[in-house]
Amino acid sequence: MIKRREFLKITFLTFLSSVAFASTNRKIEYDEEVIRPPGAVKDFSSRCIRCISCLSACTRVKRYAISLAGISKGLKNLGTPVVENMREYPCDLCMECTKVCPTGALQEIPKEEVKMGIAVIDIDLCLGWNSDICLSCSKVCPFANDVFEFKNSMWGNQPYIKPDKCVGCGLCVKACITKEPAVIVYPIKEYKKIEKEYLTYLEYVENLPYINRYKLVYEINLPRIMKIGVERGREEMVLKQYKIR
C-alpha cells in the first residue's frame, strides 16, 4: 500500500513535470483559414475583440496592409483584421500590430516564425519559367536565402518557393513584374487543398519533352504574358518603399 504522503508527492511531481513539459513543448498554432496579420493564433475569430488597434498600428507605420473583413470572409470573421490586396499593400513584417493587440490574439513572435500564408508561383505566368531571367520576387523576399531556390535551364531561371519556409508576407506579390502577379499568397488551408495538384503540374512541366515545352513556352505562355504586359522596375520600387536591406 502506498502511503498518503507518498501518493501526494507522486501526484505533485507528475503535475509539475507535466506543466514543465507543456511549457517547453509549446508550439504556436496559426490561423489557417484566411490571411491574417502576422502572429495570428489559431481560432483567431474567437480570440479577437474587433478593436481595430492592429489596423491603427498598421496605418501609423504607413503600410495599410490590414483591412477589416466583411461577409465575404465568413460571418464569424466579421470585423476581424485580414491582409488582402497584397499587390498594393503587402506586409513587411514590422510586427507593430502584434505589439498593440490587447487580447493576445496577435502574438508577439520573431519574424522568422510568422506564417500568414504560402506564396505560390503561377508557372504559366512567371517570366522565370518562360525563357527569361527575372529575380524580382527573390530580391524583395525578407528570407530569400531560405525560401527561394532556382533551377537554371534553357527555359529560364525557374524559381521555386519552399512552402515550409515561406512566411506569406506578400512582398513578392507586389514586386512581381507581370501586370497580373504571377505569384499569389494562399491561406494555408487553401494551399493544402491545391498542393497536390500544383506539385504534379510542376513535375509535368519540368519533364515535358523539348518540343512540347517549346510550344508551351513560346506559343502559349509568352504571348499571353506579353498580352498582359510587364512593368519593369517594380522590385526597385518595393525595395525603396519598404527599405529592405
Place this chain on the structure above:
Amino acid sequence: MIIDRIRKNFKLLILFIFVIQFFGINIVSGNLISSKVLDLVYMTDIFSGIELIISSKSLKYQLISGLILIITIYIILGRAFCGWVCPVDLIFSYTNKKNKYKIYKINNRIPIIVVVITFFILISFLLSQPIFITYISPITNFFRILFLPFSRVEFTLIILSIILLLVVIIIDRLNKRFWCKDLCPIGFMYGLLNKISVLKIQLDKKRCKVCYKCNESCPMSIDILNTTKSYISSVDCILCGKCIDACKHNALKFTIKTIKK
C-alpha cells in the same frame, strides 16, 4: 446646464483622441471596447473582456491586465463610463428628447438584463464566438463607422454596422433608454460597480424642496427622490449630472463616498 455641456465636450474629446491615432499621434490605439493606451497599458471593457475570455476559453495576460485596470478605474468612478465616455449615449441624447421610459417585464423576478447577459455568455461559450462584440455592440459598430475614412473596410461590414446601429437607435426612439437600462450588458457591468463605487451623487434631504425637477431631468428615469439612502447608488445612474443641473436648491452634488459616514 454647465455639467451637461462639459460632459458632452468631454465625450467629443475622447472621440477626438481616438480619431487622431490615425494621424500618427499614438495616445490610444484601438476603440472604446479595447485598446492600448500610451503604448504602455491595455484597457478592456468588462463585459467584452469576460465574453472574450469565455469564447476563447483561454487567459492572456494582456486581456487580464486590461480588465483589472478598467475595473479599478470604475470602482472609483461607478457607471461614469456611460455618462462620460460612451458615444452611443451621446447619439441617444440627440436622437430622442421626448419619449418616456416604459417598464417592460418578462418576469417579475428576473430582470431582462440578466436574461440578456446569460444569453450572450452562454451562446459565446457554446459557439466559441464573441457574438455580442462582433455583431450587436453599438460601440464597436459606431467606431467602425467613425474610422471608415481612415481604414480599408469591406463594404458589407459597414452596411451591416450602420443597420445594426440604426436598430439600436430605433429601439431607443420607441422606448427611451430601453437599450441602456434593459439590454446593454456593457453598461450593466459598470452599473454593478455603482453599488461599491466611490464617486456618487448625493441628495441633501434638508435642502430638497421636493420639486421633482431632478426626476424629470434624469435620462435614465431614476426615481431620485424616493431613494432611501442619501447617495444615489442605483445600477442605472450614469453620473451624467443632469439632476444636479436641474436642481435649483443645490440639494444634489457629486461627492466622494467614504466608507464610514
